[in-house]
Amino acid sequence: MENIVIVGTGPAGLTAAIYLARAGFNPLVLEGPQPGGQLTTTTEVENYPGFQDGILGSELMSNMRKQAQRFGARFQTGWVDETDLSERPYKLKLDNGSEIITKSVVISTGASAKYMGVPGERDNIGRGVSTCATCDGFFFRGKKIIVVGGGDSAMEEASFLTRFATEVRLVHRRDELRASKIMQDRARANDKIVWSLNATPQEVVAGESGLQGLRVRDNATGEDMLLEADGVFVAIGHTPNTAFLGGQVTTDDQGYIVVQPGTSRTNLPGVFACGDVQDRHYRQAITAAGSGCMAALDCERFLEDADAAAMNADPLLVTQEVAFGD
Template identity: 75%
Template sequence: MYKAIIIGTGPAGLTAAIYLARANMNPLVIEGPEPGGQLTTTTDVENFPGFPDGIMGPELMSNMRKQAERFGAEFRTGWVNAVETGKRPFSLQLEGGEELQGETLIISTGASAKYLGIPNERDNVGKGVSTCATCDGFFFRGKKIIVVGGGDSAMEEANFLTRFASEVVLVHRREELRASKIMQDRARENPKISWALNRTPLEVEAGGLGVTGLKVRNNETGEDETIQTDGLFVAIGHTPNTKFLGGQLETDETGYLLVKPGTTETNIPGIFACGDVQDHKYRQAITAAGSGCMAAMDCEKFLEGSMVHDWSESL
């Protein structure tokens, strides 16, 4: 029996672990096969406060884990296959059949960026392939960049990247875009954005220094061609990692967990959510860490009996 179980070890989960451990709650942190979350695939992190020279993503997450362990957080590696939220204590079933119980749960399982699934794409993440313009745009000053996608996020990322890049080529497999008209208009009015519509990405081309081009199929002619580039930003959306919850917690239409505004409370008392699993807007390490702090403090107040939970007022 644990007072608090934290599922996920990105910036949100590890920050929650630090705060709860310092409060003598002895939290159990369950990490999946990719400890540290998306930051472990990021090379240089230059926008996390306190590191004027930047820090490597895996190093930052390793330091957060050591800090949590220093204060007494316990870590266990494994998949959470199922969660029983019908009564407290809550029950978790890990792969292999092991069952754990916690008086409270903090869900910080994040969201996974969708990839194209083409050759050389995953191999070059951090070497020219990215899913976060805010995180990595700075590294492409004066360079040519490709953004793949046709929705609002692709238009937003393309516009943002023109602050750094000499040219942004927007690639989409159809002639029509899914983005709202206002977002399309902004992108089309930007002189730094050019268009390669009706092109299906086939393969990332890379050399010794990273990405050199994107091989695409021209759907009008059926011919293959290569678009030269220094960087490839994939902007086709994210999938929140909530499948293991079996629909027991309230989500929005895209699967992100809903929390009472200004808190990390879910619709079930004693279960809290923080980080990208409940944030489809900002998706930054620093905002995730901040929400992890909030979750730990909400959890502590709940365990002390001082939190009044009223989900009906949240929406």
């Protein structure tokens, strides 16, 4: 029987592990096939407080993991295939067939960015291809950028990137945008944004000197052309990693876990959520870490209250506890 199982090892999960380990709960942390989360795909992180010269994303995650281990957190590799959250204690079934029983669960499985699925894209993540303008926009100061997408997120990222780039080209495979009118109007009013609509991405093109641009197909003429750029930002949405929960935890219309305002508590007692899996707006390492702290404190209070309630409900247990204490 585990006291706490933390599912996920991004900034949120590792921060929760540090706090809960320091509090003496000896949490079990389950890390999937990408330990450290999306931050490990970022070459350099310059906006995480405390690192004036920046730090590699993989190094930051490695340091946080070692810090959690130092205080007693235990790590196990495994993918949670199924969950039974119908009653406490909860049951988590892993991909190797084993089952873990736990009094509480902290869900920090993040949200996976959607990619175009074209050649050259995955090979150049962190080398010119990005899914986070706030994270990586600074590196493209004075350069040309392409943003792929047609929703509000794409409009917002394109507008943000004009602070750094000399030109931001917005590429969308349809001739109409899905973004709200106010977001479209804001983007169209920006002189730095140019438009390539009705163009389907075909390939991210890179050479020895770096990214060269994005090859697209004009849907009207069928002609392929290379749109030159130093960076390609993919803004076609994120998918929260919540499928393994089987609908037992309340989510919004996009699949993000719903937490009680100002807390990390979900609709189930003893189940908490932190990081990008419950954050559809900010998706930053620092906000994820902050929510991981919240989840740890909420979980700690829950277990303390549950233990107190159990003792009050069992007079014999109270007598035994006092006797052992003496």
